[in-house]
Each structure stands twice: as structure tokens, then as C-alpha cells.
Amino acid sequence: MTTSAQAAPAIQIRDLHKSFGSNKVLKGIDFHVDNGEVVCVIGPSGSGKSTLLRCVNRLEEPDSGQILVEGVDIIDPETDLDAVRSRIGMVFQQFNLFPHMNVLRNLTVAQQKVKGRSKKEAVEVARANLEKVGLSGRENVYPAHLSGGQQQRVAIARALSMDPDMMLFDEPTSALDPELVGDVLEVMKTLAGEGMTMMVVTHEMGFAREVGDKLVFMDGGVIVEEGDPREVLANPQQERTQAFLSKVL
Amino acid sequence: MALKRSTRRTLSRAVLYAVLLGVLLLVGLSADWATIRANFFAPAGIGNPFTGDWGTWPDLITVGVKNSLIYTAVAFGAGLVLGVVLALMRLSPVAAYRWIATAYIEFFRGLPVLLVVLVMAFGIPIAFNGWTPPGGTVGAGVVGLILVAAAYMAETIRAGIQAVPKGQTEAARSLGMSAGRTTVTVVLPQAFRIVIPPLTNEFVLLIKDTALLFVIGFAASQRELTTIARDFMASSATAGTATSLIQASILYLLITLPLTRLVSWLEHKQQKAR
Ligand SMILES: Nc1ncnc2c1ncn2[C@@H]1O[C@H](COP(=O)(O)OP(=O)(O)OP(=O)(O)O)[C@@H](O)[C@H]1O
Numbered sequence: 001m002t003t004s005a006q007a008a009p010a011i012q013i014r015d016l017h018k019s020f021g022s023n024k025v026l027k028g029i030d031f032h033v034d035n036g037e038v039v040c041v042i043g044p045s046g047s048g049k050s051t052l053l054r055c056v057n058r059l060e061e062p063d064s065g066q067i068l069v070e071g072v073d074i075i076d077p078e079t080d081l082d083a084v085r086s087r088i089g090m091v092f093q094q095f096n097l098f099p100h101m102n103v104l105r106n107l108t109v110a111q112q113k114v115k116g117r118s119k120k121e122a123v124e125v126a127r128a129n130l131e132k133v134g135l136s137g138r139e140n141v142y143p144a145h146l147s148g149g150q151q152q153r154v155a156i157a158r159a160l161s162m163d164p165d166m167m168l169f170d171e172p173t174s175a176l177d178p179e180l181v182g183d184v185l186e187v188m189k190t191l192a193g194e195g196m197t198m199m200v201v202t203h204e205m206g207f208a209r210e211v212g213d214k215l216v217f218m219d220g221g222v223i224v225e226e227g228d229p230r231e232v233l234a235n236p237q238q239e240r241t242q243a244f245l246s247k248v249l
Numbered sequence: 250m251a252l253k254r255s256t257r258r259t260l261s262r263a264v265l266y267a268v269l270l271g272v273l274l275l276v277g278l279s280a281d282w283a284t285i286r287a288n289f290f291a292p293a294g295i296g297n298p299f300t301g302d303w304g305t306w307p308d309l310i311t312v313g314v315k316n317s318l319i320y321t322a323v324a325f326g327a328g329l330v331l332g333v334v335l336a337l338m339r340l341s342p343v344a345a346y347r348w349i350a351t352a353y354i355e356f357f358r359g360l361p362v363l364l365v366v367l368v369m370a371f372g373i374p375i376a377f378n379g380w381t382p383p384g385g386t387v388g389a390g391v392v393g394l395i396l397v398a399a400a401y402m403a404e405t406i407r408a409g410i411q412a413v414p415k416g417q418t419e420a421a422r423s424l425g426m427s428a429g430r431t432t433v434t435v436v437l438p439q440a441f442r443i444v445i446p447p448l449t450n451e452f453v454l455l456i457k458d459t460a461l462l463f464v465i466g467f468a469a470s471q472r473e474l475t476t477i478a479r480d481f482m483a484s485s486a487t488a489g490t491a492t493s494l495i496q497a498s499i500l501y502l503l504i505t506l507p508l509t510r511l512v513s514w515l516e517h518k519q520q521k522a523r
């Protein structure tokens with residue numbers, strides 16, 4: 001990595017627009033995530049949070065605007081998108097583990113096929129990350145035999161095994177039974193503590209308050225308010241933010 | 250109501266059984282069993298395992314069943330490869346590929362298999378300057394089976410690929426896998442699990458379709474089961490009777506019935522897993 005890329009923010013988004021057919025979902029988003037920062041994104045259902053997150057690794061194709069990841073314009077057709085993606089870990093609401101592979105294979109397959117690591121090295125990295133998420137010893141289990149919370153932690157370990165520079169989380173605990181949410185949030189807290197750059201779409205206000213460096217409130221495809229999570233949550237400036245928070249808090 | 254509900258049910262059951270018994274008796278008494286046995290189950294063909302007499306079974310099995318299975322396996326294997334390619338073409342972002350694959354599939358599903366087999370068997374040697382695939386005209390006929398099987402399998406496989414959740418592709422792509430890598434390591438393995446039962450059905454259909462090669466004309470050692478059974482009607486220990494046809498039917502069923510049972514079992518298992 002060059003020094004100029006290191007100076008650039010992890011994610012820089014400028015005037016991002018995206019619609020599905022006639023449905024304008026993102027209407028000019030500007031914001032950035034600094035290196036080592038944890039940014040939490042909240043907002044009502046349908047406000048475009050997932051779409052924004054998925055534009056960052058271009059699972060969705062933006063209509064216009066600019067997205068720079070570590071200073072690299074990912075919309076530029078010359079950019080090696082696969083290489084960029086391998087540096088951005090993504091965790092989905094529905095886990096999306098590969099059901100036909102055991103836990104170890106889930107963690108090693110992309111290391112070997114994308115990063116070109118040897119099997120031995122990939123397995124070492126995988127084991128270390130499994131331990132990190134508290135699932136050592138589950139290497140040979142298939143995803144279907146794990147609880148939702150365990151699957152999500154495997155999914156986090158899978159993303160971490162690529163040694164990403166940043167992690168994107170799309171409501172990682174929304175599909176979990178309440179008693180399983182804590183384990184996953186704990187892993188995320190540890191990650192944040194280690195200085196991982198994170199962009200987290202979540203409804204867990206407690207997590208945002210405790211771990212977040214910045215809180216972004218979205219509504220109707222625009223960022224309505226952003227700032228220090230503790231301040232925004234305690235003292236929202238915008239009417240729409242107030243209305244939303246009064247419903248969820 | 251004069252009768253109790255349960256009594257009535259018993260009574261109507263009894264009537265149904267009586268009718269069945271009557272029909273069986275009528276057939277049993279009116280049929281000429283001696284002639285039926287001589288015509289369909291001639292001892293010279295059926296043999297008698299207690300005396301070590303295997304009748305004409307060994308020839309039917311070592312030539313007919315063997316060749317039928319070989320033709321089926323070749324047609325299935327090649328059809329599967331071509332079917333996967335066609336399925337991927339149908340789902341391709343390139344419109345020309347989609348268009349070609351659709352045209353191919355519609356074309357071959359719209360023709361009688363027999364016609365395609367004939368066209369290939371007689372057309373390939375002429376069209377390619379006397380060159381024929383391994384197996385001569387029979388090989389060319391098998392190409393016909395392959396072309397048609399691929400069309401059907403392509404649709405099955407396409408449905409299987411589309412049944413793999415979108416999140417699987419997204420997870421693979423977000424790990425940095427290319428589109429091709431994602432298809433090979435993540436999508437196709439899951440799609441194949443989904444389509445194992447319908448593909449097994451396709452295999453059963455192909456076993457039966459190899460009988461269509463009958464029209465081509467074979468060297469003696471190349472004959473598939475139906476052809477050899479037909480030949481045995483003209484010259485064999487059971488010549489002049491339909492015994493060899495009955496024997497061939499039994500052999501077909503010994504292969505197809507377990508497979509169709511397997512399909513039901515697999516489908517049942519998949520449904521439970523869902
Ligand atoms: N692939 C798609 N095709 C068409 N419309 C879509 C697609 N994905 C999202 N949308 C629409 O875009 C809008 C924003 O969706 P998005 O998933 O970004 O919202 P969200 O803020 O993540 O909501 P939620 O909290 O329910 O996850 C919604 O109206 C949704 O119907």
C-alpha cells in the first residue's frame with residue numbers, strides 16, 4: 001500500500017445515487033469512514049441502509065457518484081474488483097455460509113483460491129480465526145448443524161480469514177434468537193477493540209452507543225443526521241431522527 | 250340411515266374385492282394358458298435355474314444389457330456436460346449465448362427422439378466426409394441421444410442453478426471470488442444436489458430411449474437389449490415366440506424400477522430436509 005492510500009479514508013462516498021427501476025433508493029449520499037473507525041448506520045426499514053452498504057463492495061451497481069475504497073475508485077472499470085472485495089469483509093443478515101462445505105472449508109476456500117495461500121497456511125489462519133470467535137473444535141461440522149449465532153460467528157471468521165482491511169456488517173444479529181445475539185456482538189466488540197475499520201448496519205442501539213465512533217441516521221435515501229453516537233442518541237437534532245429513536249428506544 | 254357408517258364401508262369394500270376376483274377368474278378361465286406359456290415364456294428361453302439351464306438369459310445380458318447400459322452411460326455423461334454448458338449459456342449475461350441456448354433447447358425438445366437418432370446415424374457419416382464417431386453408425390445414433398438429452402438436462406440444471414439462493418453468490422463474490430470461480434465452487438455443487446432426482450429420471454428415460462437405436466442396424470456384438478430381443482424372435486432357441494421380448498422387459502424393469510424408487514426416496518429426503 002502506498003502512503004497516499006494510507007492517508008486516504010477507508011471508505012469515501014460522494015454524491016451516491018442508486019435506484020431500482022423508478023424506485024429512488026439512494027438520493028445523494030456523502031460520507032466517509034476513517035481507518036480504524038466504527039460507523040453504525042441506523043434507520044427505518046427501506047431507507048436504503050443495505051443498499052448503501054452493498055454499494056461499498058459493489059454487490060449493487062451505483063447509478064452515479066463516487067466510491068473510493070482506500071483511495072481506489074471502485075466504480076472505475078479498470079479497477080480489479082475481486083482484489084478490492086478480498087480486502088473488504090462482508091457479513092450478511094442470513095449468514096450465507098456455504099452449506100456443502102464444512103466449517104474449515106468455508107474458511108479456507110477463498111484463502112486458497114483468491115489469495116493463493118497454501119492449504120497449510122490457510123488452515124492455520126482459519127483455526128486462529130475460529131478460536132477468535134470462540135468456535136475452536138468445530139472445524140469438521142457442517143453449517144446446518146450449528147445454531148444461528150454459531151453460523152454468524154463462522155461467517156465473521158470466514159471474512160476475517162481473508163485478512164480484510166475493513167468489515168461491512170448488514171444487520172448481523174437481526175436473524176438471531178435474542179439469547180444468541182450477545183455472543184455475536186461480543187465478537188464484534190473485540191474486533192472493534194483491535195482497531196478494525198467497521199461499517200455496521202444495525203438495530204442494536206446499545207452496540208452503537210458503546211462501540212460506535214460515529215452514528216449515521218438514514219431515512220428516505222438520504223443521511224438525515226450523523227455524529228457521535230452518544231450525542232445523537234441522547235440528543236437528536238433532526239425531527240425525523242427524534243421520531244425514529246422514540247419508536248426504537 | 251339403516252346401516253351404520255362402518256358397516257357400510259365394510260360392505261362396499263367387499264363388493265370391490267368381489268368384482269376384482271370375478272375379473273381375475275374370468276381372465277384366468279378364458280385364457281389359453283398353455284399357448285400363453287409357449288408364446289411368452291418358452292422354457293427354452295426362460296430356462297430352469299434348478300437344473301442349471303439358463304436359457305437365453307446369458308446372451309441377452311452379456312450383449313443386450315451391457316450395450317444398453319454403455320450407450321446410456323455415454324449419452325448421459327456427454328449429455329450432462331453439454332447440458333451444463335447450455336444451462337450456463339441460458340443464464341449468461343451475454344444475450345447471444347442466451348438466445349443460442351434457448352433456440353437449441355426448444356429445437357431438440359420439439360422433435361421426436363427417433364427422428365434425431367435417424368438423422369444423426371445417417372447424416373453424420375455423410376456430412377463429415379465419411380468420418381463417423383467411435384462405434385460407427387451406432388455411435389452416430391448415440392450422438393442423437395446426446396443432443397436430445399442435453400436439451401432436457403439443460404432445463405433441469407438451469408432450474409437447479411436458479412434454486413441456489415442469491416446470497417450464496419453474494420457471499421462468494423464478496424470474498425473476492427470471480428464469477429467463474431463462484432459458479433464452479435459454490436453454485437454448481439449446490440445445484441447438482443438439487444437436481445440429482447430429476448437427473449436420475451433422465452437416466453431412466455435414456456435407458457429406454459436406447460431402444461430407439463434399434464432402427465439403425467447393428468453389428469451383432471453392438472446390439473442393445475431391444476434389438477437383440479427382436480433378433481431372438483427370428484433365430485434362437487425361442488424363435489417364433491415373444492419370449493425374448495418378455496425377457497427383455499424383465500431386464501429393463503430390473504434396472505429402471507430400483508432407480509425410480511431411488512428417485513422417490515431422494516425426493517422425499519430432500520423435502521424433509523427443507
Ligand atoms: N434488488 C432489489 N431490487 C429492487 N428493489 C430493491 C432491491 N433491493 C432493495 N430494493 C428496494 O430498495 C429499498 C431500500 O432497500 P434496502 O434493503 O436498502 O433498505 P434497508 O434500509 O436495508 O431496509 P431493512 O431495514 O428492511 O433491511 C426498498 O424499497 C427495497 O424494496
Ligand SMILES: [Mg+2]
Nearest residue numbers: 049050051171
Ligand atoms: Mg437491509
